[in-house]
Amino acid sequence: MNKEDLMLKDELLLTLLNSSSSFHSGQDLASQLSVSRTAVWKALNELEKDGFLIDRAQSKGYKVARPQDTLHPKWLAYLFKKSKLDIIPYIYKQIDSTNTEAKRMSQNAELQGKNYLLVAEGQTAGRGRYGRSFFSPQSTGLYLTLSVPIKDPNLDAGLITSATAVAVRRAVLDVYGIDLWIKWVNDLYLNNRKVCGILCEGISNMETGLIDRVFIGIGINLMDPKDGIPDELKEIMGCLAPYQEGKDLKRTNFLVRLMEELIPLVSNAGQENFLDEYRKHCLLLDQEVCYAQNGKTIVGKVITINDHGHLILEKKDGDILELGYGEVTFHDTFTFPNER
Known part of the structure; x- marks a missing residue:
């Protein structure tokens, strides 16, 4: 499509969305958009190719029924506005x-x-923590980054990853009815497989030393890849559902619900009480884990997550460690909730 056709398609979509309960005749649409009825008909066909369901009624005209599992910036912007979310998609x-x-x-x-x-x-x-790659197969997952300016100098930026994990868990439960577990600090699990990873990064102000903007990266595996999970990831990677051709993954619904949860939590990290929920659904509490420090592997029992989102670990000798960053791995004695 050329630029003019793309602009017409977007204008037509907005016209239909702004009065989605009403039918519009082809002539009315052509007059509003100052184009021919043939151009309107072609644009409607292109919208259907994009996944939008168009109701066509003789003597009434056209209206948008609902979008299928499609990702369209105009549709997302419309839904964000309805939810009072100030986000450019x-x-x-x-x-x-x-x-x-x-x-x-x-x-x-x-x-x-x-x-x-x-x-x-x-x-x-796709990137994970510590420069690792993040497997991001086409069309069976969602890979997104929300960029938010930090306006509160007292914001506890260290809690943003924890807040994001809680927001993802809430949205998945609400849209898909699936209850996930959180592995400190940035992964979400279904049974004993990782289905979501989070990577939070930021830009600091050189004068103040404060973070000016954060980039909240989320990768979630909604469905098994069409060609299957690679052999090297089969013991680690999981998905919310098995592969099914043409399955409605409810991606738009999930994105809106996720933003409804995430924006308030990130804006008030450290002020809104989400850590009790984080602790309740943390995989690691009362379990033994391994932590690498100065080239040595430390084994300890996870006691709690403190109010800064730090992991409190009791070592074998009784010493207490407070971990604000880093990575823990499962000890041989570790059991997942579905195995307990």
């Missing part, structure tokens, strides 16, 4: 990394002081 079929692109976009003067969301159906260079 960007949609990509495939991208190198949503976090990487979100940081590049932070230099855009038009986005200064604004929330923006990048969503991709696939990533070619």
Whole structure:
């Protein structure tokens, strides 16, 4: 499609969405948009190709019934506005990394002081913590980055990852009816498999030393990849559902619900009481884990998560460690909730 056709399609979609309960005749739409009825008909067909369901009634005209499992920036922007969410959405079929692109976009003067969301159906260079790659197969997961300016100098930025984990868990439970467990600090599990990873990064102000903007990266496996999980990940990676051709993954519903949970939590990290929920659904409490420190592996029992989101670990000799960052792994004695 050329630029003019794309603009017409977007204008037509907004016209239909703004009065989605009413039918519009082809002639009325053509007059409103100053185009021919043939151009309207072609644009409607393109919207259907994008996954929108168009009701066509003889002598009445057209209206949007509901979108199928499609990702469309205009539709997301419309739903965000309905939910009073001030977020600018960007949609990509495939991208190198949503976090990487979100940081590049932070230099855009038009986005200064604004929330923006990048969503991709696939990533070619998805990133996890410590420079690891994040497997991001096409069309069976959601890979997104929410970029938020930090306006409160007292915000406890260390709690943003914990708040994000709680928001993801709430949204998954609400949309899919699946209860996930949280592994400190940035993973979510279904039974004994990881289904979601979180990578939070930030940009600091060189003068104040405070974080100016955060980039909250989330990768979630909604459905098994069409070609299956790679052999090297089969003991680690899980998905919310098995692969099914044409399955409605409710991606748009999930994105809106996630943003409804995430924006308030991130804006009030350290002030809103979400840590009790985090603790309640933490995989590690009262379990033995391993932690690498100075080239040595320390084994200890997880006592609690404190009010800064730090892991409190009791070592074999009785000493107490407070871990604000790093990575813990499961000890041989560890059991998952579905095994207890």
